[in-house]
Amino acid sequence: MTLAFYEEMARRLRCGRTVAVATLAGSRGSTPRGFGSKMIVTESGETAFSIGGGAFEALVIEDALQAIREGQGFEKEYRFTEQGENALGMVCGGTARVLFEVVRPPAPLFVFGGGHVGREVAYQGARLGFEVTVVDDRPRYLDPARYPEGVRLARVEHDFSGDLPPIPPGAFVAILTRCHRTDLAALRHSAGRGPAYVGVIGSRRKVATVLERAEAMGTPREALAGVHGPIGLPIGAETPEEIAVSIMAEMISVRRAAVGQERCSRSSRLRVGDVPADGPRPVTSTGPATILPIDRGRARRRDA
Numbered sequence: 001m002t003l004a005f006y007e008e009m010a011r012r013l014r015c016g017r018t019v020a021v022a023t024l025a026g027s028r029g030s031t032p033r034g035f036g037s038k039m040i041v042t043e044s045g046e047t048a049f050s051i052g053g054g055a056f057e058a059l060v061i062e063d064a065l066q067a068i069r070e071g072q073g074f075e076k077e078y079r080f081t082e083q084g085e086n087a088l089g090m091v092c093g094g095t096a097r098v099l100f101e102v103v104r105p106p107a108p109l110f111v112f113g114g115g116h117v118g119r120e121v122a123y124q125g126a127r128l129g130f131e132v133t134v135v136d137d138r139p140r141y142l143d144p145a146r147y148p149e150g151v152r153l154a155r156v157e158h159d160f161s162g163d164l165p166p167i168p169p170g171a172f173v174a175i176l177t178r179c180h181r182t183d184l185a186a187l188r189h190s191a192g193r194g195p196a197y198v199g200v201i202g203s204r205r206k207v208a209t210v211l212e213r214a215e216a217m218g219t220p221r222e223a224l225a226g227v228h229g230p231i232g233l234p235i236g237a238e239t240p241e242e243i244a245v246s247i248m249a250e251m252i253s254v255r256r257a258a259v260g261q262e263r264c265s266r267s268s269r270l271r272v273g274d275v276p277a278d279g280p281r282p283v284t285s286t287g288p289a290t291i292l293p294i295d296r297g298r299a300r301r302r303d304a
Contacts, residue, residue, distance in 0.1 A: 003042075005038060005048075005049060007038070007050050007294075008040060009040060011102070011106040012040065012042060012048075013103065013106070013137060014105070016214045017042050017043060017103050018042075018043055018068055018087065018102065018103070019040050019042050019043075019068075019102075020040075020041045020064035020065070020067045020068050020073075020101065020102050020103070021038055021039070021040060021042060021059050021101045021103060022037045022038065022039045022050050022051055022061075022063075022098050022099070022100055023036065023051075023098065023099045023101070023191050024036060024037040024038075024052075024096055024097075024098060025075065025098060025099040026096070026097040027096045027097065028094055028095045028096060030263065030288075031169045032064070033050070033051050033052045037049075037050070037051045037052070038051065039051045039057070039060065039061075039064075040058075041061055041064035041065065041068070042082050043065075045065060047061060050180065051098070052096070056078060056096070057142070059226055060078075060098055063076060063100060064100055065274060066112055067100040067101075067102050068102055071102055071107070071257075072100070072102065073100045073102050074100055075097060075098065075099050075100070076097070076098055076100070077097045077098075078095065078096045078098065078176050079094075079095050080095065080096070080233055082161075082252035085204065089224065091170040094195065103168075105137055106129055106131040107129075107130050107131065107132045107170060107171065107172055107255060108128060108130070108133065108167075108168060108170075108171040108172065108173045108250070109121075109125045109131065109132045109171070109173075109174070109251070110133050110135060110167060110171060110172070110173045110174070110190070111125070111132060111133070111134045111135065111169060111174050111176060112135045112136075112156065112160070112167065112173070112174065112175045112176060112177050112182075112183075112186035112190075113135070113136060113141075113174075113175070113176035113177035113178065113182070114136040114138070114141030114153075114201050115141060115176065115178065117176050117201065117240045117244055117247075118134060118136070118141070119134075119141075119146055119175070119240075120178045120240045120241050120243070120244035120293070121176065121244045121248065122134050122147050122148070122151050122242050123148055123244075123248055124163050124245070124248045125146070125172075125248060125251075126147075126148045126150060127148070128152055128248060128252065130172065130251075131152075131167055132147075132150075132151045132152065132241045133151070133152040133153070133154055134147065134151060134152070134153050134154070135154045135156055135160075135164065135165060135186070136144065136153075136154075136155065136177075136191045137155060137157060137158045137159075137160065137182075138242040139155065141274075142154075142155055145151070146264075150258045153254075154169075158178065159181065160182040160185035160186055160205075161185060161190075164185075164186075164189045164191075167189065167190050167193040167195055167219075168193075168194075169194030169195070170195070171191065171193075171194050171195045171196065172195065172196055172251050172255075173190045173197065173198045173199070174196050174199050174201075174229070174247055174251075175187055175190070175198070175199065176201045176231075178201070179208065179260050180206060180210055183200055183201075183202070183210055184213055184214060187200060187210060187211075187214050187219070187224075187227070188217060188218075188219050191214065191219050191223040191224055191225030191227065192219065192220060195231075196254055196255070197228065197250075197251055197254045197255075197292075198226065198228065198230065199227070199228040199229060199231030199247060199250065199251075200228070200229050200303065201227040201229075201230065201231045201243075202225060202229070202230060202231075203230065203292060204229070207227075207230055207264065208227030208229075209229060210229075211224050213230070217289050218228060228250060231246075231247050231250070232246030232247040232250050233246045233249045233250045233253075234246075234281070248268070259278070262274050
């Protein structure tokens with residue numbers, strides 16, 4: 001595979017486009033291209049490179065678009081015959097097996113607060129394929145030496161007002177600032193902009209208070225409905241490293257869509273007005289593109 005292929009992949013992913021990669025994974029008899037040939041297909045149907053052309057490639061593009069729509073890779077066998085299942089209406093007589101992989105661009109992760117937990121979240125987020133930006137007002141917490149290469153740093157005003165970085169749709173947001181006032185400012189800036197995930201650190205009472213104040217200051221209730229708080233999965237985490245693990249695990253569950261409706265509505269997600277009767281609870285809160293999994297069982301079903 002040429003460097004040009006990977007450069008083209010990187011270019012399209014940097015533009016925020018989800019793509020499917022179709023790879024000739026096996027063949028028998030006469031086929032247009034050899035083993036390992038690849039083609040890039042974008043959500044709009046644009047292509048780069050080729051695995052054979054003609055009716056074969058047209059059908060591969062159609063199947064690649066289906067993979068993107070479903071968010072699921074698979075394998076499929078094509079027959080270069082005039083008749084039969086998956087026949088292409090050709091007389092070459094060979095067969096080709098194509099592997100489809102769906103590749104998404106890196107998800108933006110905004111870490112509001114570069115303290116102990118924020119630093120660990122930035123480290124783990126970078127390793128897990130997020131495009132990380134750390135936001136803080138304290139210069140010592142924005143020292144590039146504290147973070148992995150590629151982490152972006154944004155300094156803001158002391159009260160987290162002013163030019164906060166824009167939150168694009170689908171972004172992930174971890175609100176881990178030094179106090180509830182700056183948490184509130186970060187939440188009001190993030191909620192309602194279409195993020196995939198917003199989490200706020202703190203006890204249930206503290207998070208509920210921040211949600212109530214955000215609504216009182218004009219943030220729509222529906223924009224606050226999906227906020228995760230206390231942030232992270234409930235694994236009994238205590239140290240900054242453990243808390244960061246719980247936060248990233250929750251983000252991964254959202255990114256991979258691996259959680260069911262029951263977990264999505266679990267008790268640790270508060271709504272405005274939700275304050276536990278037993279008072280505050282301690283805080284025991286719990287870059288590369290994402291290649292989605294391949295359904296090999298589905299491949300067998302499609303070819304059966």
